[in-house]
Amino acid sequence: xxxxxTGRVTQGQFSFLPDLTDDEIRLQIEYGLxxxxxxxxxxxxxxxxxxTYWEMFGMPMxxxxxxxxxxxxxxxxxxxxxNHYIRLMAFDSTRGVESIAMSFIVxxxxxxxxxxxxxxxxxxxxxxxxxxxxxxDKPEGERYSG
Amino acid sequence: xxxxxxxIPGTAPAASAPEAAAxxxxxxxxxxxxxxxxxxxxxxxxxxxxxxxxxxKQRIRDIAALLVIDKLRANLGxxxxxxxxxxxxxxxxxxxxxxxxxxxxxxxxxxxxxxxxVRKGHxxxxxxxxxxxxxxxxxxxxxKEVLKRAMGGVLFIDEAYYLYRPENERDYxxxxxxxxxxVMENNRDDLVVILAGYKDRMDTFFxxxxxxxxxxxxxxxxxxxxxxxxLQIAERMLQAQHYRFGEGAHxxxxxxxxxxxxxxHFANARSVRNxxxxxxxxxxxxxxxDRDRVLTEADLTTLMPADILASRVFxxxxx
Numbered sequence: 001x002x003x004x005x006t007g008r009v010t011q012g013q014f015s016f017l018p019d020l021t022d023d024e025i026r027l028q029i030e031y032g033l034x035x036x037x038x039x040x041x042x043x044x045x046x047x048x049x050x051x052t053y054w055e056m057f058g059m060p061m062x063x064x065x066x067x068x069x070x071x072x073x074x075x076x077x078x079x080x081x082x083n084h085y086i087r088l089m090a091f092d093s094t095r096g097v098e099s100i101a102m103s104f105i106v107x108x109x110x111x112x113x114x115x116x117x118x119x120x121x122x123x124x125x126x127x128x129x130x131x132x133x134x135x136x137d138k139p140e141g142e143r144y145s146g
Numbered sequence: 147x148x149x150x151x152x153x154i155p156g157t158a159p160a161a162s163a164p165e166a167a168a169x170x171x172x173x174x175x176x177x178x179x180x181x182x183x184x185x186x187x188x189x190x191x192x193x194x195x196x197x198x199x200x201x202x203k204q205r206i207r208d209i210a211a212l213l214v215i216d217k218l219r220a221n222l223g224x225x226x227x228x229x230x231x232x233x234x235x236x237x238x239x240x241x242x243x244x245x246x247x248x249x250x251x252x253x254x255x256x257x258x259x260x261x262x263x264v265r266k267g268h269x270x271x272x273x274x275x276x277x278x279x280x281x282x283x284x285x286x287x288x289x290k291e292v293l294k295r296a297m298g299g300v301l302f303i304d305e306a307y308y309l310y311r312p313e314n315e316r317d318y319x320x321x322x323x324x325x326x327x328x329v330m331e332n333n334r335d336d337l338v339v340i341l342a343g344y345k346d347r348m349d350t351f352f353x354x355x356x357x358x359x360x361x362x363x364x365x366x367x368x369x370x371x372x373x374x375x376x377l378q379i380a381e382r383m384l385q386a387q388h389y390r391f392g393e394g395a396h397x398x399x400x401x402x403x404x405x406x407x408x409x410x411h412f413a414n415a416r417s418v419r420n421x422x423x424x425x426x427x428x429x430x431x432x433x434x435x436d437r438d439r440v441l442t443e444a445d446l447t448t449l450m451p452a453d454i455l456a457s458r459v460f461x462x463x464x465x
Contacts (some may be wrong), residue, residue: 014222059287065266073294121381 007114009047012087013104022071025106029067029088032102037090038062039070041100043081045143047112048133060091074106083109083144097124109144173221179214183260192253196246197382198375205366206254209235213261233265234363235338236350238306238331240345241368244414247342248302249366255300264338264393266298267397274308277322285318289325297336306341307351323355371414373403380418387445388424398451399425405459421457428453 010016020028029039040060044051057077061069070088077086086107089100113134120128135143173179178317180186189210192203216233239247252269259267276292279285293301302323303309311317341348341358345367352359371379377400384390391399402421406412429449433441 059291061291063295064297065268066293066336068265068297068333069294072297072333072336119390 008108008112009105011047011049011103011105012100015105019108020062020104020106022038025074025088026067026071028102028104029070033064033067033091035090035092036094037092037101037103039064040089040091041070041073041077041086042089043077043084043086043107045081045084045109045140046133046136048115048136049131054085054087057086078107081107085109111144148227173218176218179217179261183214183262183452185210185260188253188257188260192250195382196249196253197378198371199246199250200366202246202250202366205364206250206257210257210261211214211362213258213263217261221356234334234361236362237338237340237346237364237366238348238362239340239342239366239368240348242344242370242414244416244418245368245370246415247368248304251302251340251342255338258300258338264299268299269302270296270299271302271304273304274319277309277326278301278318282318286325289322290329293325293329293333293337297333299337301337301339303339303341305343307343307347308350310354312354321356327357327361348418373400373407376403376407376414376418379415380422380452381394383419383422384449387426389422389449392450394451395449395454398454402454402457402459409459421454422449424457425449425453428456 008015014020021022038060041056041057042054044054046115057080058073061073064070067136074086074088084107085105087105090102092099092101116132116134118130118132122128150157167420189207192206196203212233237254238249241247248271251271255264255269258264270292272292277285277289279288309319309323311319326339329337339362341362343351377396380399380403381391399421403418406417406421426449432450432453433439433445439445
């Protein structure tokens with residue numbers, strides 16, 4: 001049985017929707033900026049759901065007024081890592097919140113092989129399950145090049 | 147990419163008409179554009195609030211007129227083809243200290259915002275320290291960060307000639323200039339760069355950076371104020387602070403200006419403001435000394451000739 005028939009990684013906001021266009025991304029960024037969030041760009045080629053901390057592409061962008069700056073950074077990241085996962089994150093610095101308020105994927109590899117479920121039998125015939133990303137069989141940097 | 151099945155708030159239904167979102171969509175006459183963008187109000191304010199600066203005001207009117215006409219042309223479909231249909235609006239303000247370069251930059255940002263050429267209309271004011279890093283690899287992120295903050299508005303670089311230091315060939319200023327040029331060219335729709343500085347130093351700066359000079363469409367020179375204009379400026383400043391010149395103080399201040407203008411380091415309106423601040427200090431001391439007097443409203447708002455004549459410039463031998 002396939003629980004995710006599109007075979008796409010679904011992490012963060014909007015991940016069950018079709019990919020956001022640049023205009024839609026810009027509107028989301030504008031929304032975040034109006035709320036006073038600081039945007040940052042991150043990328044990875046290890047899409048495991050528990051891989052929380054991706055690599056930062058540049059510094060988080062504080063005090064921006066317009067989405068163009070974030071879009072410029074995103075364009076730079078897409079150029080450098082066209083076949084990686086790239087996400088935008090909005091940090092809310094309000095006292096008491098001080099964490100990520102928005103996060104969504106804006107770039108995906110062309111083909112996403114998905115995950116396998118590995119079963120491991122331990123003492124007493126207990127089964128331990130492990131989610132395994134097929135992409136990570138290859139070394140870092142070569143995972144989505146093919 | 148396939149078009150989405152849902153409508154995106156904030157975008158026009160026809161995906162190929164980004165101009166439609168601009169404030170003056172569909173206007174056919176100059177008046178309609180002006181009425182919709184309220185740019186006339188800002189220009190009137192500019193005329194009213196800023197004394198003198200006739201060539202500067204004329205140039206700003208010209209630029210505003212061009213932008214209004216461009217808007218009308220765009221409505222009729224005559225926009226220049228390609229992505230960069232917006233005219234280049236990068237500017238350079240040259241002039242002596244205190245001639246109003248920063249003030250005018252703030253107004254320009256508002257005019258451009260009302261006409262829809264910059265989306266947010268804020269001004270980010272920086273100097274060399276904000277753009278140039280201290281070690282290798284520090285400059286590019288620093289400059290880019292400032293540029294990203296300025297996007298959607300106006301980047302005002304004060305004393306821009308400091309960016310380039312010919313005497314030190316390993317200076318990182320050159321790197322900042324290169325990034326600046328690249329963004330000025332590629333992101334012309336996103337931000338307007340205004341360089342400001344003294345005339346002679348800016349000239350040498352442009353001579354050594356011809357790329358910068360050619361990418362700046364508008365070179366505006368700010369003339370020095372005449373003594374009459376400076377007096378008017380002084381009156382304005384006092385009015386804003388609820389002060390006024392007492393009997394004879396106006397003439398005393400005119401004399402003060404005559405003498406001060408001959409001295410070195412005269413900074414036009416800024417010197418006037420400093421002189422008035424010092425006169426207020428002296429007025430306060432004068433009132434403070436007389437402890438038992440009941441101070442009326444007139445006492446508290448009037449600058450007397452003595453407050454001005456006590457200045458250093460009157461004591462210096464007239465040489």
